[in-house]
Amino acid sequence: MTIDEKTGKTLAQLGLTDSTGIASLFAEVRAAAEAEAEAFGRGDVDEAEVVWQAKILRDRWLARGRGLIARIDQNWLRQTPKESRGVVGAEFNRLRQYATAQFEIDPLLAAHRQKTLARYEKRRGPDLTLPGNRRELGSIHPVTRVQRELEDIFIGLGFHIETGPEIESVYNNFDALNIHESHPSRDDWDTLYISSDVLLRTHTSPVQIRAMRKYGAPLYIITPGKCYRNENPDATHSAMFSQIEGLAVDADINFADLKGTLDFFAKKFFGEKTRTRFQPSFFPFTEPSGEMAASCPFCGGQGCRTCKDSGWIELMGCGMVHPDVLRNGGIDPERYSGWAFGLGIERFAMLKYDIGEIQNFFQSDVRFLRQF
Numbered sequence: 614m615t616i617d618e619k620t621g622k623t624l625a626q627l628g629l630t631d632s633t634g635i636a637s638l639f640a641e642v643r644a645a646a647e648a649e650a651e652a653f654g655r656g657d658v659d660e661a662e663v664v665w666q667a668k669i670l671r672d673r674w675l676a677r678g679r680g681l682i683a684r685i686d687q688n689w690l691r692q693t694p695k696e697s698r699g700v701v702g703a704e705f706n707r708l709r710q711y712a713t714a715q716f717e718i719d720p721l722l723a724a725h726r727q728k729t730l731a732r733y734e735k736r737r738g739p740d741l742t743l744p745g746n747r748r749e750l751g752s753i754h755p756v757t758r759v760q761r762e763l764e765d766i767f768i769g770l771g772f773h774i775e776t777g778p779e780i781e782s783v784y785n786n787f788d789a790l791n792i793h794e795s796h797p798s799r800d801d802w803d804t805l806y807i808s809s810d811v812l813l814r815t816h817t818s819p820v821q822i823r824a825m826r827k828y829g830a831p832l833y834i835i836t837p838g839k840c841y842r843n844e845n846p847d848a849t850h851s852a853m854f855s856q857i858e859g860l861a862v863d864a865d866i867n868f869a870d871l872k873g874t875l876d877f878f879a880k881k882f883f884g885e886k887t888r889t890r891f892q893p894s895f896f897p898f899t900e901p902s903g904e905m906a907a908s909c910p911f912c913g914g915q916g917c918r919t920c921k922d923s924g925w926i927e928l929m930g931c932g933m934v935h936p937d938v939l940r941n942g943g944i945d946p947e948r949y950s951g952w953a954f955g956l957g958i959e960r961f962a963m964l965k966y967d968i969g970e971i972q973n974f975f976q977s978d979v980r981f982l983r984q985f
């Protein structure tokens with residue numbers, strides 16, 4: 614017997630007089646109501662169809678006189694003798710409450726809307742038209758920015774970028790570059806050793822050796838990268854810093870090539886009015902060696918705070934590659950010659966952006982970094 618049929622009969626006709634039987638009959642009706650509420654609006658039905666279905670469902674349960682609730686009221690509740698009406702009344706009130714909450718038009722439509730949305734999201738994923746979570750964009754670190762700028766100038770001249778490891782052999786970092794056991798930069802004070810023959814490279818010069826062995830001559834490379842020294846941090850020193858090494862090896866390379874190239878480079882970086890100066894110096898891996906300076910980009914050579922009134926800014930060490938170094942790179946110094954330079958990228962970044970304190974680059978302070 615369906616619940617429609619059962620609601621047409623009295624409880625006595627159904628043979629139900631005890632409270633357990635009555636409770637299970639109401640439970641059956643409640644289960645039917647829940648199933649119908651659940652099934653409502655299933656499938657791909659359009660809005661008009663949903664409203665139509667909602668009306669039918671409301672009438673089926675809540676219509677006066679012929680709705681299921683009304684029939685239960687008339688046939689079950691009212692037909693029960695007064696003495697035992699209590700149990701039926703309690704069950705009936707609970708059912709009626711539930712049915713009214715479920716089967717009025719508005720709750721039906723609201724529930725349907727919610728179900729459709731859930732189904733839609735399950736099928737389509739999240740709503741992509743909603744505004745997203747904005748993430749702040751970062752910016753290029755000033756040292757990286759200047760590194761790229763320096764690289765671009767040399768790439769424009771036909772140089773290639775070559776890199777080497779930051780953990781380097783003592784041989785490549787020192788011996789192969791003619792830096793003998795007695796040279797002061799081999800002291801513990803400057804160098805961070807990992808073992809007796811492995812260290813954190815103190816400059817990018819060992820990449821000269823690696824590149825010469827790898828490619829032979831002719832060779833035109835620059836080698837950007839990080840270097841490490843056992844340095845106490847101050848305004849211009851840091852235990853970690855960056856260098857770019859330059860190396861040109863070819864037949865008939867002479868000091869004029871070095872001067873011409875670095876002069877061109879300085880004018881590109883600091884401006885066409887820049888003048889350059891080369892002074893004798895000493896590096897074990899170059900002979901002759903020089904210090905290159907540029908006219909101060911801030912005062913044009915007049916003297917100011919930045920150039921300490923000298924009019925000049927020291928930019929890099931450079932020189933003609935020592936024949937022993939060429940030989941250690943597997944290149945015949947009788948056939949080839951070369952020039953090289955090494956510069957500190959942070960120094961260029963400090964000059965470019967007028968930054969007085971190298972530590973700013975490594976403190977990850979967004980108030981500083983945000984400016985670039």
Ligand code: DAH
Pocket residue numbers: 815816817818858859896898899929930931932933952953954955956
């Ligand atoms: N390696 C040197 C340093 O760290 C810099 C340098 C000087 C590199 C002269 C060179 C050079 O290639 O020719 O102080």
